[in-house]
Amino acid sequence: MSPPCQPAFVAGHNHNHCIEQALAQAVALCKQRNSRLTPSRRRVLELIWQSHQPLGAYQLLAQLAEEGFNSAPPTVYRALEFLLEHGLIHRLASLNAYTGCSGPGTQHSGYFLICHRCNRVQELASPSLKEAVRQHAGQADFLLESEIIELSGCCSQCLKATDK
Amino acid sequence: MSPPCQPAFVAGHNHNHCIEQALAQAVALCKQRNSRLTPSRRRVLELIWQSHQPLGAYQLLAQLAEEGFNSAPPTVYRALEFLLEHGLIHRLASLNAYTGCSGPGTQHSGYFLICHRCNRVQELASPSLKEAVRQHAGQADFLLESEIIELSGCCSQCLKATDK
DNA sequence: ATGACACTGTTATATTATTACACTTCTCGA
DNA sequence: TCGAGAAGTGTAATAATATAACAGTGTCAT
Numbered sequence A, B: 001m002s003p004p005c006q007p008a009f010v011a012g013h014n015h016n017h018c019i020e021q022a023l024a025q026a027v028a029l030c031k032q033r034n035s036r037l038t039p040s041r042r043r044v045l046e047l048i049w050q051s052h053q054p055l056g057a058y059q060l061l062a063q064l065a066e067e068g069f070n071s072a073p074p075t076v077y078r079a080l081e082f083l084l085e086h087g088l089i090h091r092l093a094s095l096n097a098y099t100g101c102s103g104p105g106t107q108h109s110g111y112f113l114i115c116h117r118c119n120r121v122q123e124l125a126s127p128s129l130k131e132a133v134r135q136h137a138g139q140a141d142f143l144l145e146s147e148i149i150e151l152s153g154c155c156s157q158c159l160k161a162t163d164k
Numbered sequence C: 001a002t003g004a005c006a007c008t009g010t011t012a013t014a015t016t017a018t019t020a021c022a023c024t025t026c027t028c029g030a
Numbered sequence D: 001t002c003g004a005g006a007a008g009t010g011t012a013a014t015a016a017t018a019t020a021a022c023a024g025t026g027t028c029a030t
Helices: A013-034 A038-050 A057-066 A071-087 A126-138 A157-163 B015-032 B040-052 B056-064 B073-085 B127-139 B157-164
Strands: A089-090 A095-101 A111-116 A121-124 A143-154 B089-092 B097-100 B111-114 B120-122 B143-154
Touching: A013 A038, A038 A057, A038 A071, A038 A095, A038 B127, A057 A071, A057 B073, A071 A089, A071 A095, A071 A143, A089 A111, A095 B111, A126 B127, A143 A157, A143 B127, B040 B056, B040 B097, B056 B073, B073 B097, B089 B111, B097 B143, B127 B143, B143 B157
Parallel strands: A111 A143, B111 B143
Antiparallel strands: A089 A095, A111 A121, A143 B143, B089 B097, B111 B120
8 A cells, every 4th residue: 555645735834844854853863872874764764754644664665665675574673673762753552653753862752642534643742741640650659661642533623624 | 372370369369359350240231231241252351350461362362272262363353352342351552462451331541550570560540640631632622532551661569579 | 904793685484463254143023 | 933134153364563583794993
């Protein structure tokens, strides 16, 4: 299945900006950490950012194949692993899919709003939610190491589109 | 892989109680809803409760096979689907595994603390966390339909065991 | 230049989940 | 109580996601 068309302009927002910025940040971070953002890693990150929807490993793989990259599963999973380790992308457990991290470099768990209508994902940066979670873990004397918070439903734009 | 031994008594708690109670609740709920808790559905629920750890579909399948049940994947997935629909179990997206619901009948999303040491799962019933989540969704004009909250780390018992 | 390490290529396979279709059992109204 | 429709089950095949293992290649510091 080839991914849907990805217009650069959506809802008054030039997505090319995001892609460029994300790539620039990634390059900077990797340089700073002496990590190598190799062509396939870079391309995977780019593909993920180009999509307005989270992409599955095999969707990425198909795109890479079209572009002449090696296209066996380990290729993409290795790239994803690298990007995850460096906090450049997030994995959405409820979708088995991957999405760009909107604040790489800052240590954080991703909290997500996932619209099942348009399939877009919004990352929440929420100190108060984080604090609530931290408190609950603390009450149970639980040493928190990672968090998965994925909220699904219908986003405001899709709601508006239905109402009218 | 056969599942680990499942002692009935753990940490001063008679787990047989839990199993019996969960089964009794399930029977009552299904009766009330005119749903059929057939032998395979019932057995899957029982196996899930008997385990102190979440079980994967194929672990369940292996147990069913040993007991002479039909053991093709659809058997267990259908049972799981039924149990999920009736709120008798939860699926843990981060583990691809299933665990008993501690409050069936009450409408709720499951919030979980998952210990990666002992692999046990504790379900949080947390109105305040729920409220925090609801607020955040509301701020984004997001119509919330389902929530996945899975917190991983090390539970208090395992921490104690390490400290000493 | 060379040794160590990171990265990539390739094949195979593991794990989780679904589709499709035939058959059986249950339920409930005529 | 009969039979039609719905719900449940059996079975085979396959899809979708992810990992293992091992060989080969490139990179970089010494």
